[in-house]
Amino acid sequence: AGLVLLLHAGYSTYEHLAYLKAIGHKVADSSIPIDIVVECLVASFLAIVGAIYVTPELKPIALEHEMKKLTIDGVDGRSSFRVFNHRG
Known part of the structure:
Protein backbone atom coordinates (compact mmCIF):
# COMPACT_ATOMS: atom_id res chain seq x y z
CA ALA A 1 0.00 0.00 0.00
CA GLY A 2 2.89 2.34 0.75
CA LEU A 3 4.42 1.94 -2.70
CA HIS A 8 0.16 8.31 -6.51
CA ALA A 9 1.89 11.18 -4.71
CA GLY A 10 4.45 11.36 -7.51
CA TYR A 11 1.72 11.38 -10.14
CA SER A 12 -0.20 14.06 -8.23
CA THR A 13 2.93 16.20 -8.10
CA TYR A 14 3.43 15.76 -11.83
CA GLU A 15 -0.18 16.77 -12.51
CA HIS A 16 0.08 19.78 -10.20
CA LEU A 17 3.22 21.02 -11.93
CA ALA A 18 1.62 20.45 -15.34
CA TYR A 19 -1.39 22.49 -14.20
CA LEU A 20 0.87 25.33 -13.06
CA LYS A 21 2.61 25.36 -16.43
CA ALA A 22 -0.75 25.35 -18.22
CA ILE A 23 -2.01 28.44 -16.39
CA GLY A 24 1.28 30.26 -16.86
CA HIS A 25 2.73 30.27 -13.34
CA LYS A 26 6.43 29.80 -12.80
CA VAL A 27 7.05 26.33 -11.44
CA ALA A 28 10.17 27.42 -9.53
CA ASP A 29 8.20 30.01 -7.55
CA SER A 30 5.45 27.65 -6.39
CA SER A 31 5.46 24.94 -3.76
CA ILE A 32 3.87 21.52 -3.68
CA PRO A 33 0.46 21.47 -1.93
CA ILE A 34 0.41 20.23 1.66
CA ASP A 35 -1.88 17.28 0.88
CA ILE A 36 0.68 15.85 -1.55
CA VAL A 37 3.49 16.35 0.98
CA VAL A 38 1.46 14.60 3.71
CA GLU A 39 0.58 11.77 1.32
CA CYS A 40 4.25 11.34 0.45
CA LEU A 41 5.27 11.21 4.12
CA LYS A 59 20.72 -15.11 10.09
CA PRO A 60 23.89 -14.89 12.20
CA ILE A 61 27.01 -14.09 10.20
CA ALA A 62 29.58 -15.38 12.68
CA LEU A 63 31.75 -18.20 11.34
CA GLU A 64 31.29 -20.28 14.49
CA HIS A 65 27.60 -20.84 13.68
CA GLU A 66 28.49 -22.34 10.30
CA MET A 67 31.40 -24.37 11.68
CA LYS A 68 29.08 -26.10 14.16
CA LYS A 69 27.24 -27.64 11.20
CA LEU A 70 30.38 -29.13 9.59
CA THR A 71 32.72 -31.94 10.60
CA ILE A 72 36.49 -31.61 10.54
CA ASP A 73 36.63 -33.89 7.49
CA GLY A 74 34.28 -31.59 5.63
CA VAL A 75 36.35 -28.55 6.47
CA ASP A 76 39.88 -29.91 6.05
CA GLY A 77 39.22 -32.60 3.46
CA ARG A 78 40.50 -30.72 0.43
CA SER A 79 41.92 -32.97 -2.25
CA SER A 80 44.52 -30.41 -3.33
CA PHE A 81 46.55 -31.03 -0.16
CA ARG A 82 46.65 -34.81 -0.45
CA VAL A 83 50.10 -35.88 -1.56
CA PHE A 84 50.44 -39.31 -3.13
CA ASN A 85 53.97 -38.91 -4.55
CA HIS A 86 55.95 -39.55 -1.40
CA ARG A 87 58.74 -41.94 -0.50
CA GLY A 88 57.33 -45.00 1.02
Missing part, protein backbone atom coordinates in the same frame (compact mmCIF):
# COMPACT_ATOMS: atom_id res chain seq x y z
CA VAL A 4 1.08 2.58 -4.42
CA LEU A 5 0.54 5.72 -2.33
CA LEU A 6 4.06 6.89 -3.12
CA LEU A 7 3.44 6.42 -6.84
CA VAL A 42 2.52 8.72 5.02
CA ALA A 43 3.39 6.59 1.99
CA SER A 44 7.08 6.57 2.93
CA PHE A 45 6.24 5.55 6.48
CA LEU A 46 3.94 2.75 5.29
CA ALA A 47 6.54 1.52 2.80
CA ILE A 48 9.22 1.38 5.50
CA VAL A 49 6.95 -0.43 7.96
CA GLY A 50 5.88 -2.85 5.23
CA ALA A 51 9.49 -3.57 4.30
CA ILE A 52 10.33 -4.27 7.94
CA TYR A 53 7.49 -6.78 8.34
CA VAL A 54 8.08 -8.54 5.01
CA THR A 55 11.79 -9.25 5.42
CA PRO A 56 12.69 -12.64 6.92
CA GLU A 57 14.54 -13.03 10.19
CA LEU A 58 18.24 -12.27 9.89
